[in-house]
Amino acid sequence: LAESVRVVFQPEGKTAFVLPGSVVLEAAARAGIVVETPCGGRGTCGKCRVVVRDGCSEPTEAERQLLSADELAAGQRLACQTRLLADTVVVVPESSRFGEQRILTEGEGGPRELAPAVRKRVLRPEAAALERPVADSDRVRAALADVDDLRLELAAARQLPLALGAGDGTVTAVVHDRDIIAFEPGDTAARLHGVAFDVGTTTVVASLLDLRTGHEVAVASRTNPQVAFGDDVVSRISHATEGGLAELQQAVVGCLNALLREIEERSGIPRDQIYEATVVGNTTMSHLLLGLEPEQLARIPFAPVVREGLTMPAAELGLEVHERGRLHVLPNIAGFVGSDTVGVILATGLLGRGEPTLAVDIGTNGEMVMALDGRLVACSTAAGPAFEGARIRHGMRAAPGAIEQVRLGEDVAISVVGNARPRGICGSALIDTVAELLRAGILDPSGRLLAPDELPAELPDGLRRRVVPGEGGYDFVVVGAEESATGEPIALTQRDIRQVQLAKGAIRAGIEILKKRLGLADSDLAAILLAGGFGNFIRRSNAVRIGLLPPVEHERIRFVGNAALAGAKMALASVEDRRLAEEVSRRVEYLELGSLGEFAAEFAEAMLFPEN
Ligand code: FES
Numbered sequence: 001l002a003e004s005v006r007v008v009f010q011p012e013g014k015t016a017f018v019l020p021g022s023v024v025l026e027a028a029a030r031a032g033i034v035v036e037t038p039c040g041g042r043g044t045c046g047k048c049r050v051v052v053r054d055g056c057s058e059p060t061e062a063e064r065q066l067l068s069a070d071e072l073a074a075g076q077r078l079a080c081q082t083r084l085l086a087d088t089v090v091v092v093p094e095s096s097r098f099g100e101q102r103i104l105t106e107g108e109g110g111p112r113e114l115a116p117a118v119r120k121r122v123l124r125p126e127a128a129a130l131e132r133p134v135a136d137s138d139r140v141r142a143a144l145a146d147v148d149d150l151r152l153e154l155a156a157a158r159q160l161p162l163a164l165g166a167g168d169g170t171v172t173a174v175v176h177d178r179d180i181i182a183f184e185p186g187d188t189a190a191r192l193h194g195v196a197f198d199v200g201t202t203t204v205v206a207s208l209l210d211l212r213t214g215h216e217v218a219v220a221s222r223t224n225p226q227v228a229f230g231d232d233v234v235s236r237i238s239h240a241t242e243g244g245l246a247e248l249q250q251a252v253v254g255c256l257n258a259l260l261r262e263i264e265e266r267s268g269i270p271r272d273q274i275y276e277a278t279v280v281g282n283t284t285m286s287h288l289l290l291g292l293e294p295e296q297l298a299r300i301p302f303a304p305v306v307r308e309g310l311t312m313p314a315a316e317l318g319l320e321v322h323e324r325g326r327l328h329v330l331p332n333i334a335g336f337v338g339s340d341t342v343g344v345i346l347a348t349g350l351l352g353r354g355e356p357t358l359a360v361d362i363g364t365n366g367e368m369v370m371a372l373d374g375r376l377v378a379c380s381t382a383a384g385p386a387f388e389g390a391r392i393r394h395g396m397r398a399a400p401g402a403i404e405q406v407r408l409g410e411d412v413a414i415s416v417v418g419n420a421r422p423r424g425i426c427g428s429a430l431i432d433t434v435a436e437l438l439r440a441g442i443l444d445p446s447g448r449l450l451a452p453d454e455l456p457a458e459l460p461d462g463l464r465r466r467v468v469p470g471e472g473g474y475d476f477v478v479v480g481a482e483e484s485a486t487g488e489p490i491a492l493t494q495r496d497i498r499q500v501q502l503a504k505g506a507i508r509a510g511i512e513i514l515k516k517r518l519g520l521a522d523s524d525l526a527a528i529l530l531a532g533g534f535g536n537f538i539r540r541s542n543a544v545r546i547g548l549l550p551p552v553e554h555e556r557i558r559f560v561g562n563a564a565l566a567g568a569k570m571a572l573a574s575v576e577d578r579r580l581a582e583e584v585s586r587r588v589e590y591l592e593l594g595s596l597g598e599f600a601a602e603f604a605e606a607m608l609f610p611e612n
Pocket of ligand 1: 036037038039040041042043044045046047048078079080081
């Protein structure tokens with residue numbers, strides 16, 4: 001087993017372990033840091049600057065071209081060029097990060113001002129006097145004369161005398177859209193936070209934003225506790241239909257509240273300073289969160305109960321933010337393309353792209369959108385949870401002990417999350433292993449692991465001895481019993497490979513159908529944007545090798561991180577982006593793959609692995 005190198009990313013202090021020789025970009029992705037790569041990592045744009053002083057390769061030609069001698073001497077390097085050779089520290093400046101600045105400043109149609117739906121106004125209303133016995137509410141309205149159609153909520157009115165009476169008569173009004181939702185005594189303008197949630201079928205992520213600056217203060221994620229009721233949307237829907245809707249709703253609300261508590265602990269920002277939450281998720285997840293019957297999402301014509309975005313008091317769902325805070329759930333597109341996809345479209349600026357661009361969000365469901373000249377066509381396929389490590393014999397999430405990178409040479413080289421003893425394989429390593437097995441000729445294009453007597457004559461012994469009889473065919477042993485944390489070998493089975501074929505076949509078939517709909521060839525695709533937590537970790541060459549993605553140059557494949565969450569953050573920080581989300585939701589043309597005669601044939605074809 002090759003030794004991994006340990007890379008610590010600053011300023012956040014996140015650590016990744018990668019095989020020696022990996023580029024900084026890949027290590028950053030593994031640490032959950034998405035570096036901006038406008039040129040696709042070709043070494044021509046100079047945008048992916050990081051600082052790394054030792055433990056790395058000598059500057060490449062591209063780096064010498066784009067960085068001055070002084071910059072190089074100061075440790076400035078390009079993340080797409082620099083290879084990691086030994087344990088080291090990498091500093092990623094804000095300007096090199098995908099999303100950080102663009103999310104809040106650069107929405108569709110140019111720079112976007114920070115303009116959240118919730119804001120604070122510090123008021124010093126003129127005191128009432130005997131000769132001017134004006135109502136408190138009128139004094140407040142006079143001070144907020146610039147807000148049209150201001151509505152005073154009863155609960156806020158109840159706080160008004162106390163807030164006005166305290167201190168020097170300064171009071172802070174918390175306004176959401178046109179509603180005054182609270183009064184706070186004194187000047188509390190410095191405390192204004194919001195939280196964005198991405199509710200996935202498997203994972204839920206929360207991001208706390210300071211709404212005065214747009215900066216992310218803390219992030220946390222958890223497994224969606226609904227997995228106890230089934231690992232895909234179909235099983236959740238059937239549980240809800242059998243009387244389990246309330247149970248599923250409570251499970252996800254409980255998860256959001258647990259994330260809020262975790263964020264409070266980590267950031268020191270009390271939950272009652274969070275005045276608004278935004279949520280994206282697939283259509284089933286948002287229906288379950290809202291307590292909407294999802295039954296019709298599972299039968300033809302798969303119509304959602306609600307498409308448009310909804311805003312409500314957060315307390316109505318039991319969300320533990322400010323007691324009169326709001327919750328905004330972004331709009332869906334169709335039964336199987338949800339607000340998470342709307343978020344991806346917002347964050348990637350897909351609406352404004354003229355050149356053919358494909359965005360793919362790989363999760364338990366694969367959602368994909370093709371943009372062409374302002375037209376957006378979307379579809380969704382059930383990839384199943386294989387890439388999340390489920391339904392795979394030794395599969396696991398990308399947690400400590402998960403093998404996350406696999407290379408085959410004379411023998412197997414792996415890197416493991418947390419540099420721990422390996423206990424299972426996560427999705428990215430699954431793709432790696434299958435791609436490497438294809439390259440080595442151990443796996444044939446039909447997806448069959450070859451028997452020992454069929455293996456190529458030149459196959460190194462270190463690999464040959466790893467092919468052993470298993471259930472329904474052969475297994476490939478990635479880690480032997482003596483090296484694993486469990487004392488059992490970690491192997492990829494013939495059944496596992498079928499699961500990978502099903503998952504990648506579903507996604508690829510969707511991509512092929514979108515391409516055909518818009519009359520595009522592979523060579524027409526200007527960019528493929530890979531979204532989703534998982535997208536970050538895939539090695540592009542391997543995703544192409546197994547046929548998950550079409551054969552385009554790797555430079556055209558870009559990682560955009562958790563773009564669904566980025567979209568939820570945009571909608572939190574800007575009412576204009578929230579409006580745009582509604583427009584996106586109405587404009588996207590949705591293709592129901594199940595209704596297309598050609599889907600079965602595309603899927604069967606896409607299950608096969610490319611010849612080389
Ligand atoms: S130089 Fe463009 S991504 Fe590295």
